[in-house]
Amino acid sequence: MAVARARAYHQVADEPRVFTDSLALRIVGESGSRANEFDEDLDQDLARRRRLFISARSRFADDTVAAAVARGTAQVVILGAGLDTTAYRNTRADVRFFEVDHPDTQEWKRRRLSDTGIAIPSSLTFAPIDFEQSTLAAGLAEAGLDRTRSALFLWLGVTMYLTEPSVDDALRYIAGHGEPSEVVFDYLYPVSSTRHDPAAQQQQARVDGVAAVGEPWLSFFTVDEIRSKLLSFGFDQVQDHSATQLLATYGIRTNTRPMDSGPHLIHASTL
Numbered sequence: 001m002a003v004a005r006a007r008a009y010h011q012v013a014d015e016p017r018v019f020t021d022s023l024a025l026r027i028v029g030e031s032g033s034r035a036n037e038f039d040e041d042l043d044q045d046l047a048r049r050r051r052l053f054i055s056a057r058s059r060f061a062d063d064t065v066a067a068a069v070a071r072g073t074a075q076v077v078i079l080g081a082g083l084d085t086t087a088y089r090n091t092r093a094d095v096r097f098f099e100v101d102h103p104d105t106q107e108w109k110r111r112r113l114s115d116t117g118i119a120i121p122s123s124l125t126f127a128p129i130d131f132e133q134s135t136l137a138a139g140l141a142e143a144g145l146d147r148t149r150s151a152l153f154l155w156l157g158v159t160m161y162l163t164e165p166s167v168d169d170a171l172r173y174i175a176g177h178g179e180p181s182e183v184v185f186d187y188l189y190p191v192s193s194t195r196h197d198p199a200a201q202q203q204q205a206r207v208d209g210v211a212a213v214g215e216p217w218l219s220f221f222t223v224d225e226i227r228s229k230l231l232s233f234g235f236d237q238v239q240d241h242s243a244t245q246l247l248a249t250y251g252i253r254t255n256t257r258p259m260d261s262g263p264h265l266i267h268a269s270t271l
């Protein structure tokens, strides 16, 4: 809900808007047009930067879906979908969408879709999977993903909630797809050990905050670690964007922070 609220509030609060989502406000209900109470403990610059990064990663995902579909990819898998609306905004009946999520979250989303009158398109298949308990291979085979046809995987705002072995298993599965595959995902750079860096102190406060509500961040990677992991699993191309770089791509300048700190967005593909 916190990230969906960020996308919703972005629709009304930010200029320029980097991400346009016709369902962002509807899926969260009327609270979406107000500032996010999940951000109350953050300073305003950090709250804005966080909202913009969440919106920019969805914009990047939307653009990647459009480019992949234009090249002929007809399967899009959204891992840890939460209240993502991509599948409900799709206008191509010949592109199949799969939403993978923890069974509890998926059940909650389906109730929200029904409560807010958002129709489930026939091109969408739900796959309830707990990444820590079962494999993507089994869950997506059952859902009907065709491993002999290319696929795009979107995995936004999830890796930090998983253990490193579960992150590795999912990336190996994507790299091992029978036909070209690509993945867009974000990860967190380790919190700086410089105790007097205000950005590091704020990130540490966030780490403590999510742990306190029972959804701790478990995985952090440096740029080199994640790149070598992806190459060793079989990805051929890896693009890594720090939050600062990604926002600059969309013409957004935020208060400067160390270039590598905070979240990063990856686009990796096999040939």
Ligand SMILES: C[S@@+](CC[C@H](N)C(=O)[O-])C[C@H]1O[C@@H](n2cnc3c(N)ncnc32)[C@H](O)[C@@H]1O
Pocket: 003, 004, 079, 080, 081, 082, 083, 084, 100, 101, 102, 103, 105, 129, 130, 131, 132, 155, 156, 157, 158, 161, 162
């Ligand atoms: C911060 S939300 C991001 C949701 C969505 N991708 C977005 O950007 O709005 C994290 C998502 O990861 C999912 N998740 C966390 N741990 C999981 C697990 N062990 N198995 C499956 N999904 C998990 C949650 O259910 C939730 O949908």
